[in-house]
Amino acid sequence: MTDHRQPPHNDRKAQIVAEARRSSSDREGTYRDRALKLFPHICARCQREFEGKRLRELTVHHKDHNHDYNPPDGSNWELLCIYCHDEEHERFKTAEAYGQGDAGDTAPPSGDNRPFADLAKLLQNKR
DSSP states (O other): OOOOOOOHHHHHHHHHHHHHHHHHHHHHTSHHHHHHHSSSSOOOTTTOOOGGGGGGGEEEETSSSSSSSOTTOOTEEEEEEEEHHHHHHHHHHHHHHOOOOGGGGOOOOOTTTTTTTTTHHHHHHHH
């Protein structure tokens, strides 16, 4: 006769903790965790910073759109917020659909978007 009762509460708790630790160590090896360790927690497009609970809004974008190419130095990755990441993929799909080659040809270079870079000079010229 087989006993189908639930394990005691402490055993179940230990089981859950052990499983959480295992999955955490498995995730440590993923490219997202590696990218979060390599790069500052800032979107490469809009330059917003992410921390705490909002860190989950930061995604790893594969610059060449090849999810199988994950060099250990992170050279094929950039961190993008979910909004910029969606926009990048839509831009890529549109470029492919219209046969415009690589969407990277039309996209601004990552991290080069500095809308207020010359603001002080512009304001000085107005005086």
